[in-house]
Amino acid sequence: MVEWRLIGRGARQVPEPWATPLTWTVAYGSAFVLVALLDVLGVLDRTGLALLTLSLLAAALGLRGRFVAAPGTAALCWVCLNVLGTEPTGELSWAGHRDPGWMACLLLATVAGTAIGRLLHARSAYRRVTPFDEFG
Numbered sequence: 001m002v003e004w005r006l007i008g009r010g011a012r013q014v015p016e017p018w019a020t021p022l023t024w025t026v027a028y029g030s031a032f033v034l035v036a037l038l039d040v041l042g043v044l045d046r047t048g049l050a051l052l053t054l055s056l057l058a059a060a061l062g063l064r065g066r067f068v069a070a071p072g073t074a075a076l077c078w079v080c081l082n083v084l085g086t087e088p089t090g091e092l093s094w095a096g097h098r099d100p101g102w103m104a105c106l107l108l109a110t111v112a113g114t115a116i117g118r119l120l121h122a123r124s125a126y127r128r129v130t131p132f133d134e135f136g
Contacts, residue, residue, distance in 0.1 A: 014125040017117070020072070023065040027073045030057055031080035039084065050085050051102055054078075055109035062113025063120075070114055074106035 018026075034057055038044045054077045061073055081102065083092055 014121045017066045018064045018069075020066055020069040023061060023069040024072050024076055027058070027061050028076045028080065030061070031077045032084070035080050035084045044085050047081075047085060050081055051105060054081055055105055058106050058110040059113030059116075062110040062115075063117035065110070065114055065117075067111070067114050070110040071107060073110045074103060077106050077110075078103050 031054060034053060035044065035050065038050050038053065043049055058073055058077050062070060065073060078099070079092065082099065083090060086093070086095075
């Protein structure tokens with residue numbers, strides 16, 4: 001008996017999230033480039049804008065990363081913003097009124113991006129599985 005099947009049908013695998021070291025490497029490199037670009041454009045003195053762009057970057061990295069990588073991703077983005085974007089430039093400092101909020105914002109953006117990424121992948125995997133066999 002010959003069984004006919006469409007070639008393009010069937011469940012496909014959900015993409016694997018990036019490994020944590022890869023996520024952190026991309027986070028640090030892209031945060032460094034983004035802060036340097038904001039400095040060249042002359043808008044780095046507006047730390048709210050820099051925090052917003054780094055939060056968007058953290059959320060975008062979260063789409064492909066794992067939940068385990070979220071705290072490190074947020075910390076690496078914060079380090080780039082703190083060292084390169086605030087006075088004194090080139091020194092790691094801690095401002096008790098500002099930095100906990102920045103860390104929370106970056107962590108929330110990374111976790112939200114990761115959650116959205118996992119939901120999108122799960123939804124697309126669910127839609128790929130057909131509930132019936134067309135030729136059966």
